[in-house]
Amino acid sequence: MLSKATKRLYFLKLLKRAGVHCAQLQHFYVAVIRPILEYAAPVWHRLLTNCQSDEIEAIQKRAINIIHSPTHGMPYSNTLFFAGLSSLRARREQVARNFFESTTQPTSCLNHLLPPPRDPELLSRLRAPSKNSRTSNSTKEYQSFISFAISNY
Numbered sequence: 278m279l280s281k282a283t284k285r286l287y288f289l290k291l292l293k294r295a296g297v298h299c300a301q302l303q304h305f306y307v308a309v310i311r312p313i314l315e316y317a318a319p320v321w322h323r324l325l326t327n328c329q330s331d332e333i334e335a336i337q338k339r340a341i342n343i344i345h346s347p348t349h350g351m352p353y354s355n356t357l358f359f360a361g362l363s364s365l366r367a368r369r370e371q372v373a374r375n376f377f378e379s380t381t382q383p384t385s386c387l388n389h390l391l392p393p394p395r396d397p398e399l400l401s402r403l404r405a406p407s408k409n410s411r412t413s414n415s416t417k418e419y420q421s422f423i424s425f426a427i428s429n430y
Contacts, residue, residue: 278313282336285310289343302344303360310340314365319376322369333365 289310292302314333325333334353341360342348348356357364380387 278316279332279336282310282313285313286336286340286343289340293343299344306340306344307362311337311365315368315372318369319373322366322373330366337362337365 289302289305292305297305314336338353338356341356341362345356345360348359351359353364379385381391382388
């Protein structure tokens, strides 16, 4: 994924050298490079280590530095603000949350994968009430996205 996105950065550099306007370069990044970095993110984003997440964010920072030359040397948060983008980590988290919320809708084809909701009378007697029952896993690595989402969203 990282090498594929890095190859696309080369095209971004070529477009910059050709004199394409910054808004169009940013549109190219959002339409061509960022989807590579976010492909199937609800499934794998929570298993990323901080180092891997930082490598993905580094590609976005490189793209912003190519698009907007004044951002060289700026901290990443300032670079994001300058470009009007959000961090990929925040976007992955939001996409995962939206995916899970859409899964909880009764009309979703994935709704049958969720455990049945708890009885509302039982919720009033629990110390930590949650609409769905929590599953216990011995390691985070083997926890499915659905069980993770139930316990965290």
